[in-house]
Amino acid sequence: MELHDVWFVLIAVLWIGYFFLEGFDFGIGVLTKLLARGRAEKRVLINTIGPVWDGNEVWLLTAGGATFAAFPEWYATLFSGFYLPLLLILVCLIVRGVAFEYRVKRSGERWQHNWEQAIFWTSLLPAFLWGVAFGNIVRGVKIDREMEYVGTFGDLLNPYALLGGLVTLTLFTFHGAVFAALKTVGDIRVRARALALKLGLVTAVLALVFLGWTQVDKGDGGSLVALVIAVAALVGAIGAIRIGREGWSFALSGITIAAAVAMLFLTLFPNVMPSSLDPAWSLTVTNASSSPYTLTIMTWCAAIAAPLVMLYQGWTYWVFRKRIGTQHIAEAH
Incomplete structure (x- = not known):
């Protein structure tokens, strides 16, 4: 396997990690409006991701940086062609981070309500737009001979891309509802289970249509295996949340995300951005990659830094592993 193939796989792993972690992160943001009843419950939901949401975004920064360094032609074409949606995602992530920090800086009702609205919309829009973006990458876009x-x-x-957006939105919200059931106690936990069950059924229908469409249009044997794993894991996640096994459900919903993203990358390879105008004009792992020397240096850096980052992030989740409820929220909030 050549180094550019290795880096294609590593970038796929980075996106899997980002969608697994930021998926429930976005889901919690959407659930602040769909699930929470009152300010205390909104605070409970926000606190479930409070210690980890910014760390989850490191995976996105790393994926973007790795793409820029390993496949500069891919990065340039992607960001020029998808400028508006990616800019909107970036603005949402900036406002979302500010909203988490500023919401409790003042006790005014209007002040907190406005920041809560910002958290909801800046979670919902990226969850939808990432699906649209990846749907277009897999489907192919208008790329000329000059890349x-x-x-x-x-x-x-x-x-196709809009359906992909609906799939990521519902899947991330389901993932977030399962995480909320896993991390909370009391009435909010019970309602999170019930909502997760409903969201899971909607997600299953949309995901089956989207992944089936992808398989028929672009798939091969490897992508078919990933599709079967994704569907089986999603069904298992729904069944587990139905009987109250939140831990199993969360693990299986994470496997669903991982398998679905893996399927999309399997359908892409060896392309990184197919051209809908002429297959010969597609960006591939060979014509879009950096030099072997650059990829070698990147590989050594990743081998040293990546394990340290994952260990630290894993330790963070372990430290903040306990469940919380409204009884843990200070009355002033």
């Missing part, structure tokens, strides 16, 4: 995107913003709003 430049020549389509319009409207070209990105096609039925």
